[in-house]
Amino acid sequence: MPTSITVKLPKNEAERASRAMKDRGIRRIDRHVRALIREDFCAREIDKLEALILEGERSGPAKPLDEAEWKAIRDECRARVAKRRKR
Numbered sequence: 001m002p003t004s005i006t007v008k009l010p011k012n013e014a015e016r017a018s019r020a021m022k023d024r025g026i027r028r029i030d031r032h033v034r035a036l037i038r039e040d041f042c043a044r045e046i047d048k049l050e051a052l053i054l055e056g057e058r059s060g061p062a063k064p065l066d067e068a069e070w071k072a073i074r075d076e077c078r079a080r081v082a083k084r085r086k087r
Contacts, residue, residue: 007033 009017026032
């Protein structure tokens, strides 16, 4: 069930938001706010991913995985997918 929120903006910010909506072809403020929230969420997830990549790069030289290690990775992935599908 959707939740309602009230947002009060200074006049200049409200005008900028209206222009931004028009530029993006968005007609309803709720859709604009949802788009901004999704963009923020994606940006945060990208930041997390970049941090993990850097952590991996700094962890030292890579070592090849053997078949048992690849099987364990595949099994874990399959288990995660199965768990998500049950929801």
